[in-house]
Amino acid sequence: MSKQWLIAGGGISGLSAAIALQKCGLPVTLFESYPESKPAGAGIILAPNALEALHRLDPSLKVRALELGLACTEMRILSDKGAVLSRVHFGKAAPSVTLTRVDLYRLLMEALPQETLQFGKKAVAVKQKNTGEPHNPVLVLEDGSERDAEAVLACDGIHSALRQQFAPAPLRYAGYTCWRGIADLDIKQAYCTETWGSQGRFGVVPLPHGRVYWYALVNAAPGDPQVSAMDTADLLRHFARFHDPIPQILQQAQHHPFLHQDIADKKPLASFAHGRVAFLGDAAHAMTPNLGQGACQALEDAAVLADCLGEASSPESAFLRYDQLRRSRAHQVVATSSRMGKIAQLEHPLLCKLRNLAMRCAPASLSNRQLQWLYRMP
């Protein structure tokens, strides 16, 4: 029997990578450290490039995403009074889709046979064999077991244990912290908004079934205990002067759980390919969420890897080609996202006014053109 292709991590990148391997007819086992599927996060926006990646992996995945989610044609940046500063039009032919993380995980997991996924198994390292087949890696699990592999895909997220082994890099704290959740409120809009004020930023993303995914970002020192203790009632006070429906959303959000985390990224890997080990998703290119692209880029990784595996004669050559095709684009997204965060999180009132003025004066065609490279998968 041919050796298994092993995946460390069962998030969006691990699941989509498993679909890519399955598409190529390769035997795959995925190890996820959580004891069960546990989608982290509330909602998510899949931009047109992510929908294209899903389509390339399997056309039915895109169809299902459109069924489960809500098509969103536009992202509007607003001032804290609600004035439109900028609009990014996704387009009717290729919209973005908003959905809950639970639905996105379900969509990906339904495309895989259950026996592919092993929960409660944490990968701790990869060993290269010195005898026998020298190129074949061995995945070491926390329970002490060792699994021979044809190749290993490291999809274990921003805190990747495998990246720590191959190319360690510290977290780069972005300077702001984020809360997010889902509220039951039918805001009756087919576009997403992000409101930029000197006290912070607030995102409103309509979801199907009269719900809304919200997120709030505030500048703070990393791990500040007072900030970490803030709940949705505190956020309601903090954003009280922001335009409607933000106070209403935060009022409603008090009946639901929410998540809080400091925002960080990492210097992206200099190479996504290390012999028979390839890095995908946040393990390769963890980014700040300012462009809403982390998961979108992970889906692009998987779709491109599937193409490379279909064309190459060995895992090593497929991984090298994957690295060539993906690295510079992913690096560019990490850098652009970080820059965008710095502009969006300005807090000096005068600088905010100047920024808002510049955004209002910029022609709509310019803001649309600026992001087209991002939304079109090469």
Ligand SMILES: Cc1cc2nc3c(=O)[nH]c(=O)nc-3n(C[C@H](O)[C@H](O)[C@H](O)COP(=O)(O)OP(=O)(O)OC[C@H]3O[C@@H](n4cnc5c(N)ncnc54)[C@H](O)[C@@H]3O)c2cc1C
């Ligand atoms: C506030 C916020 C909002 C965001 N919004 C968007 C958005 O709208 N659109 C978008 O595209 N992206 C968004 N992102 C980014 C997106 O969430 C991530 O880029 C994406 O989830 C990365 O997927 P991943 O599978 O690479 O990593 P993860 O989601 O971190 O998954 C890694 C998985 O590996 C498991 N794991 C970890 N270590 C091990 C190990 N050693 N062995 C086995 N398993 C392990 C973990 O339990 C986890 O299940 C957002 C991020 C944040 C923080």
